[in-house]
Amino acid sequence: MSMATRLFLSNDTSARAAGAGPVADAWSDRPEVQLIRTSSRGAFFLEPMVERDSPDGRLAWFNVTPQDLPLILSGTGGTPVRSIPFLAQQTRFTFADFGETEPLALDEYQARGGLQGLETALRRTPDAIIEELRVSQLRGRGGAAFPVWNKWKVAQQAKADEKYVVANADEGDAGTYCDRMILEGDPFRLLEGMLICARAIGANRGYVYCRQEYPAAAATLRAAIHKADEAELLDLDGEFFPIEVVEGAGSYVCGEETALLESLEGKRGVVRARPPYPAQAGLFGRPTIVSNVLTFATIPNILSRGGAWHAALGTEQSRGTMALQLGGRVKQPGLVEVSFGLSLRQVLDQFGGGMAPGARFKAVQVGGPLGSLFPASQLDIPICYEAFAEAGAVLGHGGIVVYDHQTDMVDLARHFMAFTAHESCGKCTPCRIGSVRGREILERIQAGSGTVDDLVLLADLGETMKVASLCALGGRAPYPVLTAIEHFPAEFRNRLRT
């Protein structure tokens, strides 16, 4: 009897949405196939992608349907994965094993270098761990880009009976999905990062606040925690370090760290005034590190390879790699991990592959619902924190959404303000009232009854929200709207009442 051929197919939510489910169903009882469900490489335009081993490394077949099985088994028509330009041009560290491994195979994780960061951390003093992060110059990937070591130092030095580590898996920015990929595809990497943090600050307990929209992520993570517990990994200096997954309930602002902590305590997810910062007084008033999933997942490599390795990648103030997430009307949407410094245009051309068939470029939004719009003339901006800060823009969590020629900028601007009005936590007036007024003005303009004064009012309102809001929801919400007006003024003027 001949051996069954091992075929690899991603079980990632987006791979399934692209059709991996029917492929798996159709092949599951075929004796000639041993189907292994992996994480996704993030080349979602090629999913469902089926791979098999060859002397040339993995071979891949793209956009597979159940009928493609004979072709794949015969070994014809496959492309060596290492020659897929979308992947070959990336600099993958955090996502290096994606598409290769099974998410819950702890032995495989370990065989590929997993847990070495934690082992290093367990041999070091807390001060030495934090020093390694200082050298690495890692900044948080959740949006605010704050130096990670700095927060850890504050939490480490705080005196308290309990301390907590919280992974922010709320991933609220529309257009982003790298946290979801990590949670579903490489959950031990997140847990390892959290354990390293716990060891550095002396924490007793960990939480992962996962958005309700990610059921597969929460389930995978719970299974991973169970496996880690069985393998006695949740053990820090002889103390059990429990990690619990807590699900949210559909509120965007609960991704903001203080609102998240309120929500974790079971209350309304309203933003707290800072200071005190969570690192000083967070969950239940105890020192708490709240960090993004991608941030935690970046840390194991920093410990195992050294901070200097990380600091050698990227630009002056943006060290390491960034997980960019391409979406919207590009031809090749997917996950792109590259060192900081490429221009936005390079990312869109080299990885995005230009526009989807029939679509012409109009604008690109970087940084989620609070990020600015860039027209074709501004694509040479380098992808790094310093260049974006100088342009008054944000990289946020790395979401990049491309809009095509059919996009109605007035409708898009109204959409943004309606989103803010809906999601405002209500704590401060500029955001609570301003976003509703902003939405009303844009609805008026869209209906054809707006005036020039309305545009002036909208600009004033935007400036007020920018300077007077308590958190970045109100403070950044005007940016996509005002940049839409700035770059496409005619579209707004043409809709005004004459």
Next chain:
Amino acid sequence: MQKQVNEILAQARSEPPNILQALLVLQEKLGHVPLEAVPEIAHTLGTTTAQVAGVLSYYPDLRVTAPGRHLIRICMGESCFANGCGRLLREVQDRLRIDMGETAAGGKVTLDTMSCAGNCAVSPTVIIDRDLYGRVLPSQLDAMLERYK
């Protein structure tokens, strides 16, 4: 109802009591959180009705009315917006003759929007109950909705 609420909450007890998680468990079991149960919930958790009502009204995913047998959610996030979710929403509304947040006559389906399913690279996204659909074209809607009759 009082007994049922108590039984469910007894299984979800935590220290200190967590209002949001208690409400999520109730919704999981009952399909929604009945408003008339709020005093009982508050009593069981050892908190005030105002606290419970406050949390209940704050979170978009908590429902105070029973949803239809099927819940259709259309993603309105930016990647889906760029890929035509507006048209999808209009077409679903036309077919079911309901507005956002409404339940169709006969209690069959509830229509809702969401702000991102993390499926942006395979958008636009429609979620029906626990099934997630990507790259949805308006022409596929009829066949898709047919499955949830």
